Amino acid sequence: MEEVDSIILHFLRQLNINIDPEVKNICELPVEVIIESATKCLCEINNSLKLPIQMPSGISHRIEVASQIASICKDMGYKNDVGYQTFLYHNETDLRHIFMFLIENLPNEGQQNTVKTTTNNSKSLLLGEISNKIGEQINSIWIPPCCNPTNKKHFGDFVFKTG
Numbered sequence: 001m002e003e004v005d006s007i008i009l010h011f012l013r014q015l016n017i018n019i020d021p022e023v024k025n026i027c028e029l030p031v032e033v034i035i036e037s038a039t040k041c042l043c044e045i046n047n048s049l050k051l052p053i054q055m056p057s058g059i060s061h062r063i064e065v066a067s068q069i070a071s072i073c074k075d076m077g078y079k080n081d082v083g084y085q086t087f088l089y090h091n092e093t094d095l096r097h098i099f100m101f102l103i104e105n106l107p108n109e110g111q112q113n114t115v116k117t118t119t120n121n122s123k124s125l126l127l128g129e130i131s132n133k134i135g136e137q138i139n140s141i142w143i144p145p146c147c148n149p150t151n152k153k154h155f156g157d158f159v160f161k162t163g
Contacts, residue, residue, distance in 0.1 A: 008099045011106070015040045026099065027092040031055065034087055034095065035062075038069050041102035045076070062088060073098060076105060 005026045013019055017037050023029060029037070032055045039051045049072065056062055066084035073082050078101050086094050 004096060004100070008096065008103060011103045012037045012041075012099075015044065025092070026095050027090070029095075031062075031088055031090075034090060035065060035069070037099070038073075038087060038102065041099075041106060042069065042072055044107065045102070045105050073101065076101075 002024065005024065008026055009019060009023065015037070017033065017040060019029065019033060035055045036053050039053050042051060043049050051068065051072075052065055056065060063084045066087040070082045070084055070086060078098065080094070080097055082094075082098060086098060
């Protein structure tokens with residue numbers, strides 16, 4: 001898992017987050033850096049978000065900020081359990097999963113830093129339809145054509161193939 005952590009730390013350093021060069025494991029990050037990292041990732045993904053980068057001093061404000069970050073991650077489609085405790089009282093596995101999710105959602109270098117927008121050109125529409133169709137087919141059960149009930153007709157007890 002050190003390789004995964006080094007990749008995560010590399011991406012976080014590219015976001016101009018001040019991470020000590022001695023840090024080799026994501027669990028070694030202080031809470032302040034974890035909150036700053038999550039906030040900067042979310043702001044890169046969606047510029048319209050207004051999140052505090054610095055951790056507030058009061059515990060109730062800290063919980064509020066961490067809860068807000070967790071809520072945004074859930075809204076973005078993060079499937080695992082996430083709450084304020086994920087950021088304030090972190091464990092290595094949960095932290096690794098949440099940062100992998102955030103980094104996967106970061107815009108590529110060539111893209112603008114805005115929320116994903118759909119273009120109306122025919123190529124992107126076709127690719128989207130192909131992607132949706134492949135997703136449907138992957139999640140459906142494959143039935144051999146000879147067993148497909150839509151290709152057969154019944155005539156009494158006799159079943160014959162059509163088409």
